[in-house]
Amino acid sequence: MARTKEFNEDQALDKAIEIFWHKGYNGTSAQDLVNHLGLSRSSLYDTFGDKQKLFVKSLKRYQKQNLDSLTELFENAENIKTALTEIFKQAVIESLQDRITKGCFMVNSAVELAMHDPEIAKIVHDNQKVVEDIFCNAVKKGQESGQISDRQDARSLARFIFNNYSGIRVLARAGEKDKQVYDDILKAIFSLF
Amino acid sequence: MARTKEFNEDQALDKAIEIFWHKGYNGTSAQDLVNHLGLSRSSLYDTFGDKQKLFVKSLKRYQKQNLDSLTELFENAENIKTALTEIFKQAVIESLQDRITKGCFMVNSAVELAMHDPEIAKIVHDNQKVVEDIFCNAVKKGQESGQISDRQDARSLARFIFNNYSGIRVLARAGEKDKQVYDDILKAIFSLF
DNA sequence: CTAATTCGGGAACGATTGTTCCGTATTTTC
DNA sequence: GAAAATACGGAACAATCGTTCCCGAATTAG
Numbered sequence: 264m265a266r267t268k269e270f271n272e273d274q275a276l277d278k279a280i281e282i283f284w285h286k287g288y289n290g291t292s293a294q295d296l297v298n299h300l301g302l303s304r305s306s307l308y309d310t311f312g313d314k315q316k317l318f319v320k321s322l323k324r325y326q327k328q329n330l331d332s333l334t335e336l337f338e339n340a341e342n343i344k345t346a347l348t349e350i351f352k353q354a355v356i357e358s359l360q361d362r363i364t365k366g367c368f369m370v371n372s373a374v375e376l377a378m379h380d381p382e383i384a385k386i387v388h389d390n391q392k393v394v395e396d397i398f399c400n401a402v403k404k405g406q407e408s409g410q411i412s413d414r415q416d417a418r419s420l421a422r423f424i425f426n427n428y429s430g431i432r433v434l435a436r437a438g439e440k441d442k443q444v445y446d447d448i449l450k451a452i453f454s455l456f
Numbered sequence: 457m458a459r460t461k462e463f464n465e466d467q468a469l470d471k472a473i474e475i476f477w478h479k480g481y482n483g484t485s486a487q488d489l490v491n492h493l494g495l496s497r498s499s500l501y502d503t504f505g506d507k508q509k510l511f512v513k514s515l516k517r518y519q520k521q522n523l524d525s526l527t528e529l530f531e532n533a534e535n536i537k538t539a540l541t542e543i544f545k546q547a548v549i550e551s552l553q554d555r556i557t558k559g560c561f562m563v564n565s566a567v568e569l570a571m572h573d574p575e576i577a578k579i580v581h582d583n584q585k586v587v588e589d590i591f592c593n594a595v596k597k598g599q600e601s602g603q604i605s606d607r608q609d610a611r612s613l614a615r616f617i618f619n620n621y622s623g624i625r626v627l628a629r630a631g632e633k634d635k636q637v638y639d640d641i642l643k644a645i646f647s648l649f
Numbered sequence: 650c651t652a653a654t655t656c657g658g659g660a661a662c663g664a665t666t667g668t669t670c671c672g673t674a675t676t677t678t679c
Numbered sequence: 680g681a682a683a684a685t686a687c688g689g690a691a692c693a694a695t696c697g698t699t700c701c702c703g704a705a706t707t708a709g
Contacts, residue, residue, distance in 0.1 A: 289482035293697050303657040373630040374567045387630050415644055422637055423644035426623035433622045437566040437580050444615055451608055451616035486667050496687050
């Protein structure tokens with residue numbers, strides 16, 4: 264009946280993640296999206312509705328990607344403590360190597376939009392809860408196997424980890440490029456485990 | 457020669473801080489500023505130049521206010537550890553009580569603008585350095601008097617404190633209203649001191 | 650090949666953006 | 680009291696915003 268789509272929707276979404284992540288929601292214009300996604304205005308609006316819907320879809324996709332890799336990391340980890348250090352070290356590496364540092368798309372969106380868009384607020388809040396649970400279960404496993412100190416209860420530690428992860432992503436977004444700063448923070452964090 | 461200003465420039469700046477803090481730079485329109493500051497467009501532009509200049513002036517004023525109160529807090533503090541807990545507890549109280557939570561104007565601006573505006577990036581970076589130094593000196597004093605453990609070096613602890621402060625402000629901005637979440641994080645943080 | 654369908658480029662929409670300009674009112678100095 | 684100076688309100692600016700619409704081109708099924 265009709266012709267098939269000439270572009271891959273998921274690939275377009277990945278492009279949208281890039282530009283929204285870099286410029287933020289309010290900082291990204293419709294023209295920016297047309298330029299960066301390589302689609303015409305009409306195709307863009309026909310496919311995704313409007314800018315807000317496209318943003319929500321992008322953020323949800325980003326969230327899924329991150330949660331999947333986080334879950335996988337802990338599933339395959341022999342040592343929980345090592346896995347946790349790996350997560351933070353990876354964040355530091357990204358912060359240092361990216362010529363333009365984008366921080367964390369979820370954190371950026373939380374700061375820019377959570378107050379003003381209930382739909383974004385829900386995504387942010389859900390994400391926080393899920394990530395916290397993943398951390399919490401990991402910490403519990405680590406404590407049972409004696410890899411992590413049980414002086415702190417797991418839930419408290421999980422929230423603490425999440426908080427420091429946010430902080431580091433803000434630091435990266437702010438353009439911090441001094442490795443020593445990150446290393447100092449990590450040293451303090453891991454003295455707790 | 458000429459008539460005097462009918463409004464107080466600092467009061468206007470405080471109003472500008474409020475609206476920029478709440479809505480962000482890109483989210484605040486010229487009309488928003490006119491409505492909120494109670495000035496005419498012409499007075500606004502005559503006095504402050506343009507939107508970017510007004511924003512910079514607002515952010516600098518906010519920074520000065522916060523640095524002053526931070527410095528004063530540590531100067532008058534008998535116990536450094538107590539002073540540190542006070543800072544965090546105050547942040548938590550603000551996060552919980554504000555009907556609309558604005559987080560920290562500096563953190564918000566860092567996330568939204570540091571990548572795209574070198575002038576903002578410099579303010580953010582300067583602020584980070586100064587706050588870090590204040591924390592560092594406070595920690596040193598606390599360690600010398602035995603109020604704070606010296607298992608961690610002062611610089612590292614200062615950066616760690618700064619990082620968690622950022623994290624908590626993001627959490628607040630994201631709308632977290634569960635006191636237990638903040639308390640858990642604080643408990644973990646202060647187990648390090 | 651024909652008919653149905655939908656793609657995608659580009660023009661165009663009204664609304665809003667940040668900014669400028671002008672005219673009047675007001676105030677101050679001499 | 681006259682003259683100089685500036686604050687102020689509001690109209691107006693061009694540019695850009697997000698969004699819609701139209702139309703020829705392309706692709707599919709029968």
